[in-house]
Amino acid sequence: MPWCTHSEIRGISNQAQKIHDDIRHGHLLIHAHARDGHTTVVVGTYVHRGGKSVYLHGEDHLRQVADTFDSPAQALTAFESVHAAEMRPGPAPLTDTERATIAARSVFDVTTAKSEPSRPEPETVPVYLADAGDHDALLDSFLDAHGEFEKWRTWSDDTTHAIHESQTLRIERVHETPAHEPAWTVAAYETPVSDRAWVLTATGTTPAPVLQDLLAHLADGDGWDTRVGAPVDEKMVTAAAQPLSDAGWKHTVDGRWIR
Incomplete structure (x- = not known):
């Protein structure tokens, strides 16, 4: 031209x-x-x-x-x-x-593929084998979404408390703990000044999805009813453990304890 x-x-x-x-x-x-x-x-x-x-x-x-x-x-x-x-x-x-352009591009594509590290395929595991995740971020998200819980920090900033507006449910999060020691403590009370009605603990290795479900269940208000009722008997335990039984879990009674 x-x-x-x-x-x-x-x-x-x-x-x-x-x-x-x-x-x-x-x-x-x-x-x-x-x-x-x-x-x-x-x-x-x-x-x-x-x-x-x-x-x-x-x-x-x-x-x-x-x-x-x-x-x-x-x-x-x-x-x-x-x-x-x-x-x-x-x-x-x-x-x-x-043809020359296609050949040159194919060499480049192969070289690029070899230079990039292979990524492992995602693996689906049961929820109890999931990664622990970021517990602090999980607590922050929970508090942001539920204004009925008020956040308190201790003087050392090692522990955060989330207290329900009714003062009858309290969540304690210890930020730095050994892997298998309690990092979460949830306690429910019949009144703001009574003794504990029940307490639940979880370690720092507890999978984040499990904790997320727990917090969501607590937030709906029905998961920590502390009203005084009849003493716990075998029938009540069986009803409470029915979801576990349906999932194939077994329980044994050892004196005062049910495992």
């Missing part, structure tokens, strides 16, 4: 690259191709852009739209009238430049 200015050359090359990308990504479907002297001509239709059909002339950086049509039938008829003897169905064979 010695007669073109630099700006015109860039414009022609940009148009050729856009046509190439449209074909490669399936936006421009090629119906037929033919040889026209020293170059290739093709006819195709855009999937979008109103479904316009185009007649393309040239190869590589010289490929350009030579004519447009309103329908594939109109385009194919015009194409066949000129190139009937050389006309072949489908896209034209790749040029030497296109």
Whole structure:
């Protein structure tokens, strides 16, 4: 293209690259191709852009739209009238430049894949084997979502207390504890000044999903009813443990303890 200015050359090359990308990504479907002297001509239709059909002339950086049509039938008829003897169905064979580009890209893709460390496939595990997660972030999220709990810090900042507005449910979170020592203590009271009705502890290795379910259950208000009722008997224990029994858990009675 010695007669073109630099700006015109860039414009022609940009148009050729856009046509190439449209074909490669399936936006421009090629119906037929033919040889026209020293170059290739093709006819195709855009999937979008109103479904316009185009007649393309040239190869590589010289490929350009030579004519447009309103329908594939109109385009194919015009194409066949000129190139009937050389006309072949489908896209034209790749040029030497296109083959060289694909080869270079494949080498780059393989090199990139080898340089990237392989990531382990995600593994689904039972909730009790899940990661401990960030307990402090879990507590902060719980307090943000439940304004009925007020946050208190001790003078040393080692412990955070979350106290319900009724003063009958208190959650203690010790931030730095050995793995298997209690990091959470939940205590319920019949009144704000009575003895504990019950207490629950959890270690720092307790899976975050378990703690999240526990906190959500406490927040709904029904999980810590401390009203005085009948003494706990075997029937009440069986009813309370029914979800565990349904999940295949077994329990044994050892004196005062149920395991």
